[in-house]
């Protein structure tokens with residue numbers, strides 16, 4: 150069976166002419182169906198660039214990115230991206246329900262099923278009662294819930310999450326981590342989360358992928374064995390969680406120290 154996502158020897162540079170810089174070099178990993186992967190690495194190592202390559206939003210220079218066995222050359226149906234900046238990714242002139250419906254534009258879901266499905270997704274992210282509010286009328290955490298529902302509305306098999314929780318307060322962040330875990334399980338959704346936050350990376354993931362400094366590649370992967378369902382109190386006290394957190398932070402700090 151194919152991995153859902155297979156990245157082999159990926160290479161990518163950015164910038165023009167003499168300013169062109171290698172960002173990703175010979176990077177390989179795979180995501181299996183239903184897995185929750187976190188991607189961490191030193192600041193500026195190229196995490197967002199990687200995500201853009203996976204989403205088909207950047208052309209790649211070498212290697213391959215395959216989704217469901219097909220080379221990614223443009224944004225593939227079945228891959229959704231949730232960005233950090235929800236205030237720019239949601240459409241301010243559409244209410245929350247219409248923003249979720251917008252996510253279905255490229256799907257083949259029959260017209261009659263769209264509204265019930267969008268309402269179901271808004272319920273799944275805890276926003277029943279806020280369907281007719283506009284994004285700017287609800288909190289940041291609620292806007293990110295809409296963006297997540299919109300990502301799922303695209304009949305996504307792979308949800309790419311680029312620091313989606315970075316702009317919300319700590320309590321909301323914890324709630325949204327648990328929401329992501331719940332949605333991943335409920336919809337058997339494969340997720341790849343890019344984050345600066347090692348605690349978050351370990352808390353949500355089945356596997357943590359650690360990237361090197363630029364030009365970035367995979368340094369190592371850690372399997373997160375902590376029992377599921379995860380819990381904000383007991384998981385964060387679990388010996389496996391504490392050991393992994395220690396190892397990942399140490400590894401990233403050692404790469405920073407080389408600067």
Ligand SMILES: Nc1ncnc2c1ncn2[C@@H]1O[C@H](COP(=O)(O)OP(=O)(O)OP(=O)(O)O)[C@@H](O)[C@H]1O
Pocket residue numbers: 163164165170172191192193194195196197198199
């Ligand atoms: N269009 C571009 N042209 C040239 N360089 C770029 C471009 N976009 C990003 N870069 C550089 O590529 C590097 C990697 O950027 P990227 O945003 O992918 O890293 P990141 O790991 O997501 O960063 P952060 O840790 O800040 O979130 C950065 O040093 C950035 O300055």
